[in-house]
Amino acid sequence: MKTIAIGVGENENIIQACHIFKEKHPKTDIRLIYSDDDLIKAVLDDNVDAVVRGSLPASNIMQYLKKHYPNLSxxxxxxxxxxxxxxxxxxxxxxxxxxxxxxxxxxxxxxxxxxxxxxxxxxxxxxxxxxxxxxxxxxxxxxxxxxxxxxxxxxxxxxxxxxxxxxxxxxxxxxxxxxxxxxxxxxxxxxxxxxxxxxxxxGAVTFGIDRVYIDTSRDQSIDGYVRSLILADELSK
Incomplete structure (x- = not known):
């Protein structure tokens, strides 16, 4: 089964988006992440097929990833x-x-x-x-x-x-x-x-990294997060 990890911050549109996505993609496992550190671990985890930032803040995550992937954009x-x-x-x-x-x-x-x-x-x-x-x-x-x-x-x-x-x-x-x-x-x-x-x-496609990482706004709508999950799912293929 494919696994997509997604960050959950203050915008709970993420939760509803995951339910909607799961109804149409029952064979994809959704892993909810609640901290920057755990999201970074998910990006580097070979058992995770794709990661969506969701509504977690971007700054700490991007700073860490750029240390490992200096050509990130x-x-x-x-x-x-x-x-x-x-x-x-x-x-x-x-x-x-x-x-x-x-x-x-x-x-x-x-x-x-x-x-x-x-x-x-x-x-x-x-x-x-x-x-x-x-x-x-x-x-x-x-x-x-x-x-x-x-x-x-x-x-x-x-x-x-x-x-x-x-x-x-x-x-x-x-x-x-x-x-x-x-x-x-x-x-x-x-x-x-x-x-x-x-x-x-x-969402934003991330370049310069050998993983599928979709960056998203903390202020996105439910539909927007569903689209990001769909993109992550497609790119992970």
């Missing part, structure tokens, strides 16, 4: 309103350099190809191209977005477009990899689309 799988894409970086301390974002792009490309999808990449910045000069942070973000776009063009065969601040352009173009200017911006985009506008999300 995440991309949220958003599938709503006819759109399907990976959004990254979404961790508030991730994607702060062009090199970090390039590695995230490579991981997203590899993941999509493994699940039989053709990558189409959109790069975001903190302003339009003609906003250059309106503050150092905006200008640096625009410069970085151009560098990242060029790196992808020179080192891959994938379609890529610099959409600058126009996230609506990235979504309308059906890009299935959307790269935020940094993890803080990515986290806000995630919360706006998923937690405010109710776009379905399956």
């Amino acid at each position: 995440r991309a949220t799988y958003v599938n709503g309103d006819g759109h399907e894409f990976l959004l990254s970086p979404v961790g508030i301390d991730e994607g702060n350099t062009v090199e970090e974002k390039y590695e995230i792009v490579r991981n997203c490309i590899d993941f999509l190809k493994k699940v039989g999808k053709k990558p189409k990449i959109a790069i975001l910045a903190e302003g339009r191209e003609d906003d250059f000069g309106r503050g150092s942070e905006v200008s640096n973000s625009i410069i970085d977005s151009k560098k990242l776009t060029k790196m992808i063009q020179e080192n891959t065969d994938e379609e890529v477009e610099n959409c600058f601040i126009l996230i609506e352009k990235a979504i309308n173009s059906k890009a299935n990899i959307i790269i935020a200017p940094n993890g803080r911006a990515g986290n806000i985009i995630f919360r706006t689309l998923v937690l405010v506008s109710s776009w379905p999300s399956h």
Whole structure:
């Protein structure tokens, strides 16, 4: 029997989600985890097929995992309103350099190809191209977005477009990899689309680790946690 471990914190939507998932997947064993330490042990346990963070806090878990897996990164799988894409970086301390974002792009490309999808990449910045000069942070973000776009063009065969601040352009173009200017911006985009506008999300796929680990928001809905369990179940195959 397959085993999926999931963290239970203050958001008890987790419990109801597990009941719903179990009804449709009776051959999958669900192990409820109530502490950061036990969730980390589950990630490293060969008898556990997949782990979902659930509603436990992320900081301690990610800090520990990054010690063992220094190239760890995440991309949220958003599938709503006819759109399907990976959004990254979404961790508030991730994607702060062009090199970090390039590695995230490579991981997203590899993941999509493994699940039989053709990558189409959109790069975001903190302003339009003609906003250059309106503050150092905006200008640096625009410069970085151009560098990242060029790196992808020179080192891959994938379609890529610099959409600058126009996230609506990235979504309308059906890009299935959307790269935020940094993890803080990515986290806000995630919360706006998923937690405010109710776009379905399956949680964040974790790269750079030889285990199936799905990162989730502590504020997710019952349906959101069910989708994360489904994704963990599928990826563990």
